Amino acid sequence: MDSILEGFEKALALIWALDREMLEILLMSIRVSGGALVIASILGISVGAVTALRRFPLRDTLVGVLHACMGLPSVLVGLLLYLILSRSGPLGFLALLYTPSAMTLAQVILAFPIIASLSHAAIISVDPIIRQTARTLGATSFQAARAVVHEARFGIMSAALAGFGRAISEVGAVLIVGGNIAGFTRVMTTTIALETDKGNFELALAIGIILLTVAICLNLCLYRIQRRTVVGRR
Amino acid sequence: MIRARLIMAVAACFIFACVTGAGAATDILCSSTTSTENSGLFGYILPVFEQKTGIKVKVVARGTGAAIEMGKRGDADVTFVHAKEQELKAVKEGWFVNRHDVMYNDFVIIGPEDDLLKIKGIKSAAAAFKKISAGSMNFVSRGDKSGTHVKELALWKTAGINPKGQSWYLEVGQGMEKTQRIANEKRAYTLTDRGTWLATKDKDRLQMVIVLEGDKVLFNQYGVMAVSPQRHKHVKYAESMQFINWLISKEGQAAIGSYRDKLGNQLFIPNAK
Amino acid sequence: MPLGLTVTDIIKTFEGNRVLDVLSHRFEAGETHVLMGSNGCGKSTFLRICALLDHADSGRLVFTSGESELPADLGLRRRITLVLPRVGLFNASVFYNIAYGLKIRGIAKSERIEKVEKVLEFIGLSHKRSQNALTLSSGEAQRAGIGRALVIEPDLLFLDEPTNSVDLKNVGIIEKIILTMKEARQPTIIMATHDRSQAGRLTDCRLQMNDGKIVGCD
Numbered sequence: 001m002d003s004i005l006e007g008f009e010k011a012l013a014l015i016w017a018l019d020r021e022m023l024e025i026l027l028m029s030i031r032v033s034g035g036a037l038v039i040a041s042i043l044g045i046s047v048g049a050v051t052a053l054r055r056f057p058l059r060d061t062l063v064g065v066l067h068a069c070m071g072l073p074s075v076l077v078g079l080l081l082y083l084i085l086s087r088s089g090p091l092g093f094l095a096l097l098y099t100p101s102a103m104t105l106a107q108v109i110l111a112f113p114i115i116a117s118l119s120h121a122a123i124i125s126v127d128p129i130i131r132q133t134a135r136t137l138g139a140t141s142f143q144a145a146r147a148v149v150h151e152a153r154f155g156i157m158s159a160a161l162a163g164f165g166r167a168i169s170e171v172g173a174v175l176i177v178g179g180n181i182a183g184f185t186r187v188m189t190t191t192i193a194l195e196t197d198k199g200n201f202e203l204a205l206a207i208g209i210i211l212l213t214v215a216i217c218l219n220l221c222l223y224r225i226q227r228r229t230v231v232g233r234r
Numbered sequence: 235m236i237r238a239r240l241i242m243a244v245a246a247c248f249i250f251a252c253v254t255g256a257g258a259a260t261d262i263l264c265s266s267t268t269s270t271e272n273s274g275l276f277g278y279i280l281p282v283f284e285q286k287t288g289i290k291v292k293v294v295a296r297g298t299g300a301a302i303e304m305g306k307r308g309d310a311d312v313t314f315v316h317a318k319e320q321e322l323k324a325v326k327e328g329w330f331v332n333r334h335d336v337m338y339n340d341f342v343i344i345g346p347e348d349d350l351l352k353i354k355g356i357k358s359a360a361a362a363f364k365k366i367s368a369g370s371m372n373f374v375s376r377g378d379k380s381g382t383h384v385k386e387l388a389l390w391k392t393a394g395i396n397p398k399g400q401s402w403y404l405e406v407g408q409g410m411e412k413t414q415r416i417a418n419e420k421r422a423y424t425l426t427d428r429g430t431w432l433a434t435k436d437k438d439r440l441q442m443v444i445v446l447e448g449d450k451v452l453f454n455q456y457g458v459m460a461v462s463p464q465r466h467k468h469v470k471y472a473e474s475m476q477f478i479n480w481l482i483s484k485e486g487q488a489a490i491g492s493y494r495d496k497l498g499n500q501l502f503i504p505n506a507k
Numbered sequence: 508m509p510l511g512l513t514v515t516d517i518i519k520t521f522e523g524n525r526v527l528d529v530l531s532h533r534f535e536a537g538e539t540h541v542l543m544g545s546n547g548c549g550k551s552t553f554l555r556i557c558a559l560l561d562h563a564d565s566g567r568l569v570f571t572s573g574e575s576e577l578p579a580d581l582g583l584r585r586r587i588t589l590v591l592p593r594v595g596l597f598n599a600s601v602f603y604n605i606a607y608g609l610k611i612r613g614i615a616k617s618e619r620i621e622k623v624e625k626v627l628e629f630i631g632l633s634h635k636r637s638q639n640a641l642t643l644s645s646g647e648a649q650r651a652g653i654g655r656a657l658v659i660e661p662d663l664l665f666l667d668e669p670t671n672s673v674d675l676k677n678v679g680i681i682e683k684i685i686l687t688m689k690e691a692r693q694p695t696i697i698m699a700t701h702d703r704s705q706a707g708r709l710t711d712c713r714l715q716m717n718d719g720k721i722v723g724c725d
Binding site for chain 3: 127129130132133134135136137138139140143147150151154
């Protein structure tokens with residue numbers, strides 16, 4: 001018990017002192033996961049919208065596949081991505097392995113199905129009267145679709161936040177394709193894993209506290225958005 | 235509308251950030267082992283090398299097997315491990331060139347404080363292993379094809395024992411520190427490198443002691459080798475050779491020899507020829 | 508210019524039932540037409556077809572502006588609008604809702620603000636412009652729905668049960684809005700209601716819908 005409290009004390013001291021290494025790691029996490037959020041959102045929301053608003057052959061199959069992919073084990077994604085990005089692999093010429101870009105790619109693969117599926121669900125659950133109303137007001141097909149997506153915006157935001165949550169708490173895949181290189185591809189989660197293995201609990205705890213704070217803030221935002229989705233529903 | 239513009243600007247920044255950042259053209263990638271990385275040696279000597287040459291060495295630490303494999307796949311430019319037999323084999327097969335001895339430390343056998351098997355006093359490591367195989371106490375193996383693991387398997391072979399599958403033999407597939415901690419929990423014996431032992435025994439509050447040391451077979455030789463540019467045209471051969479040459483130079487060797495861990499122990503003894 | 512509408516031989520079948528049975532009628536431009544009928548007799552279906560929201564199984568719709576017949580393109584569709592019984596307000600401010608029709612027509616922001624404010628005043632909801640539309644009372648929601656329709660200055664306005672489940676005070680307000688438009692003879696209004704006395708207040712000729720057809724005034 002002693003060591004835990006001691007660890008906490010030292011961890012808070014590190015945070016307070018804005019330890020340089022810790023800040024570097026924090027920034028890298030934001031950069032990697034932020035990039036993943038942007039890319040996965042653009043792709044995910046587009047795909048979610050298209051599958052919700054249009055009929056096309058194999059649509060239901062696609063939606064089912066996306067749903068299933070939400071449960072992709074991250075280490076598996078890491079392994080496959082590693083084999084693909086390795087110099088001996090098909091995309092080796094891109095020299096992406098052991099770079100932050102590879103880590104972003106891994107997180108995009110993991111977050112995209114979540115954002116797509118949840119956006120799809122949010123848009124599909126919009127009352128059909130919205131589309132009809134837009135049409136009666138003279139909207140073209142495309143404009144009416146936009147009105148539906150706009151109506152689902154809170155659900156879509158939730159989807160994006162959920163995807164981000166998945167990305168930022170990811171360890172396995174980013175460890176494998178990133179290599180956890182000091183000063184180069186170390187993010188919060190991989191550092192916690194490494195420092196825990198090394199027995200350096202202070203730094204691990206410090207980073208852990210920050211990560212926890214991020215996760216909590218994220219979920220608070222999610223909660224507030226959910227509430228706005230329901231307001232005024234009669 | 236301002237909010238939308240702002241969001242788009244931030245998004246653009248992120249996309250930009252993640253497509254760039256592959257590192258400078260003279261950076262090289264070195265695959266090494268977790269124990270070497272965790273010892274802190276790289277954090278100490280690499281900045282010196284970078285100061286001198288401007289070349290940044292990025293280290294990916296895996297188990298020895300994976301580190302060598304990385305070199306073979308061309309995912310690294312240079313490999314720095316401690317498994318001489320495997321290294322030489324890989325060089326023979328043409329995957330690497332210019333292998334050099336760099337430094338050594340030694341392995342020790344550690345066990346619970348009470349040393350119920352009375353390993354202390356035995357001089358030969360193989361004999362100690364034979365005693366452990368009697369089975370009343372556990373032995374924890376790294377089981378991860380690391381240099382330590384390879385050395386351990388060689389010792390079993392010398393002792394004429396096949397430990398695989400035996401109930402007292404625990405293969406954990408982990409790095410050295412974790413393996414020690416597991417041995418500690420299980421009150422078992424294990425083979426470790428002195429560097430890791432010294433660096434972690436107090437920190438991890440291990441209730442263990444060294445029960446055997448000094449046997450010449452426990453010598454742990456570290457070597458460095460460049461990935462063959464014949465096998466992988468893209469490797470940064472020139473920079474890798476600069477690194478290797480520096481490591482075996484008087485300056486590099488002095489740097490290695492002067493490295494002390496947090497407790498003031500010298501972890502590696504330079505021995506390049 | 509208010510539009511006239513001629514429907515000829517409209518047939519619409521739902522699950523084997525002929526809801527609209529060879530229905531023909533001429534709605535004169537500039538007038539306010541009130542359609543009555545019991546619940547489920549097909550009034551809503553009819554309005555939706557006339558407003559080009561649904562298709563009839565067979566029959567013809569001809570929209571006229573003055574003497575000329577209008578082709579059924581986007582231009583025409585943007586001159587007619589329908590306020591549904593549930594209204595279908597967006598989860599956004601009242602202002603946003605009302606401005607929507609103008610936004611999709613590409614009207615510039617300053618002009619949008621001007622028109623929306625005018626309509627807000629006309630329907631008496633200026634003080635609620637920033638409020639979320641889903642928090643309005645049913646009467647206010649109906650008014651907002653009408654406002655949303657009016658801001659685009661339609662030439663033909665369909666109202667489906669505009670005072671259904673609306674409190675008394677708002678019924679009065681909404682009827683007053685309709686009468687104001689009736690007097691101005693702009694737009695042409697075709698509305699459905701099951702409230703006889705309301706129909707009587709709004710028109711002399713209450714069109715009756717029976718057995719899928721429109722029979723004359725009563």
